[in-house]
């Protein structure tokens with residue numbers, strides 16, 4: 001039997017298949033079923049900065065002016081839905097999952113600015129989380145703010161969160177950064193024990209009849225794997241941190257590719273949200289094992305990074321050469 005075990009953020013995991021931050025962790029029963037099926041760790045859905053500051057604004061407002069109205073600053077928040085959760089309920093869910101599960105539970109904070117809300121990192125730790133994932137989802141839409149301003153802000157945020165906790169910290173990053181490798185190194189220097197590549201940005205569409213912007217959540221396919229796969233293979237061995245792949249993990253082959261590129265874990269959400277999650281986890285792990293046996297791999301560790309670009313001296317030149325090769329491979333119709 002090949003050994004599927006891996007480590008991530010100092011945690012010993014029985015295999016590299018991790019449930020990515022999503023509603024998969026909303027119900028304790030479902031999380032328990034995923035654990036029984038074989039998932040090795042679970043990242044919780046995020047607690048958002050806006051939810052925390054909203055609550056404290058409401059509290060301040062209540063203290064100052066009574067409970068007659070809500071502060072306007074919170075009006076952009078969705079009223080209800082899956083993620084309508086108070087910080088207190090979030091912490092209860094961390095504790096509930098920890099109590100019900102044996103596998104590691106990774107809390108998730110989602111925010112961009114420095115400030116009081118980051119003390120929830122410590123509270124998530126105290127509620128029992130084994131590690132924390134920080135998601136800095138941000139669309140750089142202001143022409144007055146430069147890329148280095150944004151990166152400096154994010155690096156400082158990582159340092160602030162890291163200094164508040166004892167548990168390991170992973171940072172989920174965006175691919176829309178000019179120098180991913182440099183930014184990755186700066187985040188690691190600021191204290192990130194792991195990097196999660198990549199955050200999936202939802203893309204709004206336009207409804208031409210209703211003349212409205214349509215906010216749809218398109219789930220991924222295996223084709224979305226290519227972007228994080230490339231960057232994990234470039235970063236492997238160049239930044240001293242654990243790499244996690246998220247976006248496009250749907251099959252056992254996707255997980256195997258993530259390992260070969262250099263990931264410690266492969267995180268999956270879309271696949272488990274659209275199929276019977278228990279069945280899919282079991283199938284993916286079984287098929288991974290069968291593939292490894294057939295190809296005579298003894299362990300996942302032996303595979304990790306074996307197809308990375310670690311020994312490529314100049315990945316940028318290598319990628320340009322590949323780009324030319326790919327363009328040249330196109331054959332026009334006769």
Ligand SMILES: Cc1cc2nc3c(=O)[nH]c(=O)nc-3n(C[C@H](O)[C@H](O)[C@H](O)COP(=O)(O)O)c2cc1C
Pocket residue numbers: 020021022023044045046047108110135172198199200217219220221224246247248249267268269270271273
């Ligand atoms: C319904 C849904 C909810 C999600 N919620 C969160 C979240 O709360 N925090 C977060 O960091 N990522 C969240 N994600 C992103 C996933 O964790 C994951 O990174 C992304 O979906 C790409 O992985 P996939 O291709 O396996 O779906 C969510 C994704 C989906 C589909």
